[in-house]
Structure formats: structure tokens, C-alpha cells
Amino acid sequence: MAATIDDVKDKSFDYIICGGGTAGLTLGARLTEDPNTTVLVLEAGAANIGDMNILRPASYGSHFGKVEYSWNHETIKQVSTGNVTHSWQRGKGLGGSSAINFLCWIKPSAKEIDGNTIAEPLHGHILTRFIDFERLGNPGWNWNNYEKYIRRTERFTPPSEEVQRALNMNFDNWSLGTDGPLEIAYPSSIDEGELKVQQTLRNAGIPQAPRPMNGETAGTYFAPCTYDLKTHTRSYAATAFYLPNKDRPNFTVLVSAQVNRVIPSSDDDGESDFTAELVEFEYEGQVYTVHAKKEVILCAGALKTPQLLELSGIGNSTVLRKVGLPTKVDLPGVGRNVQEHVLVAVSFELKDDVKFETLDVLADPETLEKHLDLHSKGSGLFTTGIIGFSFATLSQISPKADEIIKAAEDKVMKNANNYPPGLLEQHKLLLDRLRNSAGCEFISFPGMCSRPNPPKQGKRYISFYVALNHPFTRGCIHAASKDPAVEPEMDPRYFAEEVDLLVWVEMVKFARSLRNISPLKEMTTEELNPGPGVRTDEEIAAWIKSVMTTTWHTAGSCSMLPQALGGVVDPELKVYGTDNLRVVDLSVVPLHFAAHTQSTAYAIAEQAADIIRGNFQPGEISAQL
Missing domain, CATH: 3.30.560.10 (Glucose Oxidase, domain 3)
Structure with a gap:
């Protein structure tokens, strides 16, 4: 890996991405297409580049239980299934779960993205409105845009x-x-x-x-x-978005770096919005911080992103008090709506x-x-x-x-x-x-x-x-x-x-x-x-x-919904009550769909890149339509 701790500690980057998985690497690569934009990706796992245990297809489940490849998460005991825990494995290392999944490329039904389809004229095009997401309060998250952005990923x-x-x-x-x-x-x-x-x-x-x-x-x-x-x-994600771009001078990726929390600016008075200034992380047993000049973006996945928000003081105040954390943004939807x-x-x-x-x-x-x-x-x-x-x-x-x-x-x-x-x-x-x-x-x-x-x-x-x-x-x-x-x-x-x-x-x-x-x-x-x-x-x-x-498809823990309906992020993926903190991963999905989630994780990251760069309009229509 090109990046060392000395390249990162106490340094400043325009964007700090917490999590080098499917969405994190995709987003980092897209943002650094602008040579004037600096991006740091912090990934808790190892690089695992070139490892045939990852690269070899049809090795289904062989990574589970191996700490070099997988986070061996477990649920709490479930009364309904005999008071047992259930294993929720996730990818550990660059590429996240795209490195250990079963390689299936499945997309949602347009009806599940657009719901009960309504055709509306817009600038000479027919726009299929995005009912299931858009009716829930998210303009621009529609099937036309889904197809547009996933095509950017596909070869x-x-x-x-x-x-x-x-x-x-x-x-x-x-x-x-x-x-x-x-x-x-x-x-x-x-x-x-x-x-x-x-x-x-x-x-x-x-x-x-x-x-x-x-x-x-x-x-x-x-x-x-x-x-x-x-x-x-x-x-x-590592072969598609990291390796081709790893030599960009504005794209810094540090592995074995476990993010602990996001720290707001020192002048945060508790009355104005939370302004993310520092990211605290652990590397080889030592705790470091790094400075964000523009934004901090959480891409830790549906299992870990809500925890990172809560460790940063963002969440349900009752939950935070229970574990001795101060409340900086009272946001009850964090960690709820899990599907x-x-x-x-x-x-x-x-x-x-x-x-x-x-x-x-x-x-x-x-x-x-x-x-x-x-x-x-x-x-x-x-x-x-x-x-x-x-x-x-x-x-x-x-x-x-x-x-x-x-x-x-x-x-x-x-x-x-x-x-x-x-x-x-x-x-x-x-x-x-x-x-x-x-x-x-x-x-x-x-x-x-x-x-x-x-x-x-x-x-x-x-x-x-x-x-x-x-x-x-x-x-x-x-x-x-x-x-x-x-x-x-x-x-x-x-x-x-x-x-x-x-x-x-x-x-x-x-x-x-x-x-x-x-x-x-x-x-x-x-x-x-x-x-x-x-x-x-x-x-x-x-x-x-x-x-x-x-099926390892958890979603919804930081849902993209209006705040009054239990939402955590708005349609621009910005966390409510914050100035410059976003979430870009499957945790933002407000209502689950009948498809494997890999393709949607890429699509979310592709659309997020345009949102962050200011290149996205909610009513935008794919040029191919």
C-alpha cells in the first residue's frame, strides 16, 4: 500500500471516507477524478490485493469465520429461533463485502424502485416517478437515475x-x-x-x-x-475502483485503520448544526486524528455506520445516555428501521x-x-x-x-x-x-x-x-x-x-x-x-x-426518510442536524427490495458522487432514454 500512517496522521483532506468497502472505494475513485480534490479512505481491514482466496470464484462461504477476510458479527439471541444468535458476516478489507460475496449481479424491479408507476412528462421525456423511495420523501431517487448510475459501474x-x-x-x-x-x-x-x-x-x-x-x-x-x-x-470494488486509480496523488487509502468516531469543530456550541472536523481512528494500537476540510462520509455499511454515528454523539438520546455518550444531535432514527x-x-x-x-x-x-x-x-x-x-x-x-x-x-x-x-x-x-x-x-x-x-x-x-x-x-x-x-x-x-x-x-x-x-x-x-x-x-x-x-443484505439502519418519519439522512445523504456529514452505503435504503444488494451499493455511491460534486439534479433523465 502506498499510504503510511505518516501520510495521514494530523493531515487534512477535502473528503474523509470512513470505510473502504463497495461504496467507499467507488465514491473515493469518483471524487478523485477531479485532480484538485483530495480524498482519504480509512479501511479497518487489510488490503488483501491479489489474494486468490478472494479472487477465485465459486469459493462460497469459504471466507466466513476467517478474521483476515470477514467481520464475524453476531446478532443478539433471538427468542423466536430458540434463543440463539445468528451470524452476520461482512467483508473485511478493501472492497468490503464485494470481496467475499457470492458474485451475483441482480438488480431490483423498477416497480420496487418506482412503485406503482406513474408516467409524467418532463422536458420532453417521460419520467417514471420513484414511488417507493420518492413517495417516502426522496426526490431524484428513481429508476431512471438508478439505471444511469449503475451503467457507469458496469462493463x-x-x-x-x-x-x-x-x-x-x-x-x-x-x-x-x-x-x-x-x-x-x-x-x-x-x-x-x-x-x-x-x-x-x-x-x-x-x-x-x-x-x-x-x-x-x-x-x-x-x-x-x-x-x-x-x-x-x-x-x-478493489479491482474496479481502487487498483486502476491507486497512483492518483489525490487518492489516499490507509488500511488497518479502524475509525472510532467523528469529532465536531471546537466552536460547536450545541445549538448550531454539527460540523464534522476530525475523524479519530486507531492504527497499530495508537489513536490518531485526521482533519476534513469539506466533508466526512460514512461508508461503514448498515451494521457499523449507525454505531459510528452514535459514538460521535448522533442518535437517540436515550440510547446514548444508556452507554454514557453525550448527545450532540438528537436523532432518534439512527439504528432503527433495520430490514x-x-x-x-x-x-x-x-x-x-x-x-x-x-x-x-x-x-x-x-x-x-x-x-x-x-x-x-x-x-x-x-x-x-x-x-x-x-x-x-x-x-x-x-x-x-x-x-x-x-x-x-x-x-x-x-x-x-x-x-x-x-x-x-x-x-x-x-x-x-x-x-x-x-x-x-x-x-x-x-x-x-x-x-x-x-x-x-x-x-x-x-x-x-x-x-x-x-x-x-x-x-x-x-x-x-x-x-x-x-x-x-x-x-x-x-x-x-x-x-x-x-x-x-x-x-x-x-x-x-x-x-x-x-x-x-x-x-x-x-x-x-x-x-x-x-x-x-x-x-x-x-x-x-x-x-x-x-442473506447478508441488511439495510435501513440510517434510512433516507424525512426526519419526522424516522429518517437519518436527507435526499442528499446528509445526516440531519449536521453541516458536512453524509452516509453513503446500504444503511440509507428506506424500504428493502427484492434483489441482491451489491449492484445497489454501487449505484448509491455513483449517485452520491454526483450529489457531492454538485452535478446532480433530482429530475435528471438518462441520456439513453
Whole structure:
């Protein structure tokens, strides 16, 4: 790394970015396109540049529990799941979670960004208004701008015509960016068995998605990955935004630097807005400060950004007093409105004569070595990816949809006067999504990834992740101590809203039914998990609670909402009650969407860069529209 502590301590920079993850590196690279702007990025993890444990695709979950790659966060014990904690792993090091995720490139539905679409004329264009975010008080956060900014990140390479024909792919009406720094592609090895799995889902009633990369995501499709076809390695924030720009003299990145808090200017009298002046951080056991000439920007993610705000004296005064922190900005929304995607997996055993190479074979050490060698030559299982996705409405997968929606609606209306500020508005939108949005996600995985029954030796499996994407339940994340080294208290409050479990049970029942549908029916022998002992809805619910895991998509802990509705940041991502403190990460998402979050983290950072540079207008329309 070019930066040393002597390059940073007691120095001044225009912008100090706290967190060198997906959003932080993207934002830093964009801001330093202006050679007259100086930027410092402080990242608590190591650089990990060139590490094949990160770069090698199809290494799913191998980083979890390893302190050099992952923050091993845990929730508090959840009463609803047997009084156990749940692991909330996050990327540690340059690139953050983009360095250890499962490489999926999934975008939200335009309907979930724009809600109930309303076309309005604007300067000769038709602007699709951004209802779900914009109705909640955020002008300019609309689907048109989402597409504009994500295209700046994307460098999409379509598969060869031969592969497109073999897998029935058609990109004629797709539109992705092709000039950005992040490599987006389909992995070089795609088993024909994937096509049969997708056909099964279509036969089960989930049609082909029309334009899944352009907002029309409802249906079944093959999704690309953050995959570099030239090197058969992971493309992520460090390779896309750091390495190409690391020699810029105005771009300083210091790793192993844990941010403790933001310190306001010495003349802050407690009556005027909080003016961020210094960032305090720890490096090799010593505490240092660095000066911000313009702004401090928190990019620590949905789990850590609320803690940083609270350690800086910004948050709910009751929470701050509890841990002995002075209140400098009383902002009750900090750490609230936490929303998290969750999943379970259903697995079926493949027949011995089925020609479908799955990741199960890597359990054999000799086979693993063989495929590690094949990867170096651009083939084998480490050149595969998770590409099969299906998004369905509740009514498409369950005959109980109307009953579940009616019960949820009755409860929301009954409790309307008891919700905290802003939550009733969100729940009304969620009820509409239950009726009309494709929030039930099914992800095909070539291998066994389920619990609790172990795989049989020598057998291969096909699994379906069953992912709940529209949770009604809201959790919270708060500092547990004024000591920055103490992890914040993370409480997702799983199943505080019963509708979440009811929907999930129906989704599991649908996933289990796939084994009775061709061509999967002819490929499999039996269900491994949940297994034949799990039959009734009550048994399925108990199984879900015993094996569920997060999808690592936490959002909402510093929501972009009006302050009166529990908001923490305004539409320019500036923290209420501050002059020059912003948040740029997934914590600002006010209402979660049915998609994996990687692409949205990049899009938020790209739009934030224009906002900070003064190049953004809320009504701006993409030139391609």
C-alpha cells in the first residue's frame, strides 16, 4: 500500500471516507477524478490485493469465520429461533463485502424502485416517478437515475453466440453498461443441467423474466456475475475502483485503520448544526486524528455506520445516555428501521446417471486439487457461478396468498396508531408488494447447501435457496458501549411480524414441489432437506426457525426518510442536524427490495458522487432514454 500512517496522521483532506468497502472505494475513485480534490479512505481491514482466496470464484462461504477476510458479527439471541444468535458476516478489507460475496449481479424491479408507476412528462421525456423511495420523501431517487448510475459501474460482456444458443439466452432487449470499470459476465463454465432447472421453474408457473437487468425482473432467468472473463477471477470494488486509480496523488487509502468516531469543530456550541472536523481512528494500537476540510462520509455499511454515528454523539438520546455518550444531535432514527433478507435451502439428491457436475465433488481432496489446477487454466468448477434466479408473486406460488394478505392487512390497520413514525407508510407499501410484486425468490445452487441432514458420501445434489425479500419485521442496531472496540448490539427481531413466517412457509412448500415437476422430476431421487419428517405447516415453520440464515443484505439502519418519519439522512445523504456529514452505503435504503444488494451499493455511491460534486439534479433523465 502506498499510504503510511505518516501520510495521514494530523493531515487534512477535502473528503474523509470512513470505510473502504463497495461504496467507499467507488465514491473515493469518483471524487478523485477531479485532480484538485483530495480524498482519504480509512479501511479497518487489510488490503488483501491479489489474494486468490478472494479472487477465485465459486469459493462460497469459504471466507466466513476467517478474521483476515470477514467481520464475524453476531446478532443478539433471538427468542423466536430458540434463543440463539445468528451470524452476520461482512467483508473485511478493501472492497468490503464485494470481496467475499457470492458474485451475483441482480438488480431490483423498477416497480420496487418506482412503485406503482406513474408516467409524467418532463422536458420532453417521460419520467417514471420513484414511488417507493420518492413517495417516502426522496426526490431524484428513481429508476431512471438508478439505471444511469449503475451503467457507469458496469462493463458487461455477453456470452458467445454459441453459449447463448445452447442456453436459450436472448439479450436483444437488454441494456447494460459496457464502459464501466466493474467486469460483469456469465462464468465461462455453465452446466447444461442449469437449463433443465430453469425449465422446471417455468413449468411450475414462473415465466421467463422479460428484462431482468432493466427493471422487469419478475420471472425466471440466468443472471450474470461479477466475473472477469479474461482472468476467470472475481471483479469487485478493489479491482474496479481502487487498483486502476491507486497512483492518483489525490487518492489516499490507509488500511488497518479502524475509525472510532467523528469529532465536531471546537466552536460547536450545541445549538448550531454539527460540523464534522476530525475523524479519530486507531492504527497499530495508537489513536490518531485526521482533519476534513469539506466533508466526512460514512461508508461503514448498515451494521457499523449507525454505531459510528452514535459514538460521535448522533442518535437517540436515550440510547446514548444508556452507554454514557453525550448527545450532540438528537436523532432518534439512527439504528432503527433495520430490514434483512433471510433464506433457507431445500435440497434434492440427483440420480447417479444424471450428467450434472456440482460443487459436491469438491469434498474429495483429490478432486479439489484437480479443479484448483483446472481453474489456473480457465476451466473447471471454479469457473462456474450462481446464475439461476426466479422471482415470483405470492399468488403465483401459493393458494393461500389472499388469506395471508388479508390477515396482514387487518393487523396493519388494527395497529395503525401504534407504529413508530413512518412505519405505517412502509407497511402499506409492503401490503401492495405482497399483492403485486415478485418478492418470493428462488435461487438454484449446484450442490448441497441445506440443513440439518448431511449429504451422503459420493452423492450429488441440487438445492434451491428460498429467500424472503419483503420483511415486515423491523430490527435495530445500537452501540452497546462507548468503547469502539465493542461490537454494536444487533437485533433483527426475527418474526416479530407473523406474516414473514407465513409467507416463508408457502415459499418452502413451493420449492419442495419442484421435485415433482419435469425435468427435475426425472433428475432426482429424494429430498434431503427438510426431509420426509417435515410435513405440516407447523413442522415447516419449526424447521425454518432452526436452520434459517441471513442473506447478508441488511439495510435501513440510517434510512433516507424525512426526519419526522424516522429518517437519518436527507435526499442528499446528509445526516440531519449536521453541516458536512453524509452516509453513503446500504444503511440509507428506506424500504428493502427484492434483489441482491451489491449492484445497489454501487449505484448509491455513483449517485452520491454526483450529489457531492454538485452535478446532480433530482429530475435528471438518462441520456439513453
